[in-house]
Amino acid sequence: MKGVPVRIEVGPRDLENGVVTVARRDDLENKTTINVDDLATAIPALLAEIQKNMLEKARAFRDAHIVITQDMNELTNAVNGGCFAKAMWCGDRACEDKVKELTSASTRVMPFDQTPVGTKCVCCGKNLLKEDGSTDGKVIYFAKAY
Helix, strand or coil, X not given: CCCCCEEEECCHHHXXXXXEEEEECCCXXXXXXXXXXXXXXXXXXXXXXXXHHHHHHHHHHHXXXXXXXXXXXXXXXXXXXXXXXXXXXXXXXXXXXXXXXXXXXXXXXXXXXXXXXXXXXXXXXXXXXXXXXXXXCEEEXXXXXX
8 A cells, every 4th residue: 555645445334325435645634435426526636635735745844954054064964964955066076076075975956046055165165256246156955865
């Protein structure tokens, strides 16, 4: 039953009453009954609700495990703690390789939102701030692959 989002139970008494018993597997709430005639609309609606619930839980977990880091010590602590390290990166492959060598973490994603989370490269410490206030670096996420 692993991975089954909805369990539908049909017993002799259920059939006599024209209902089925439905149990959600995402939040372990109590079983409910649904009329057999309503199954065609109730199950897709229930699956949509389950998908929405699972997505919200996944997003909350992800957001709770993002740590903004300013240096290698913070980055190391974040990735060793099972988190995603959000940091500024100068774009130099040598820095990326050094992070991987020291922490076993690698780059995961460069988000579309490039709002700076610091002014220096997390690895080499190079100042990324330009005179006009913009930055030469990139916001990037580092994490360990499991």
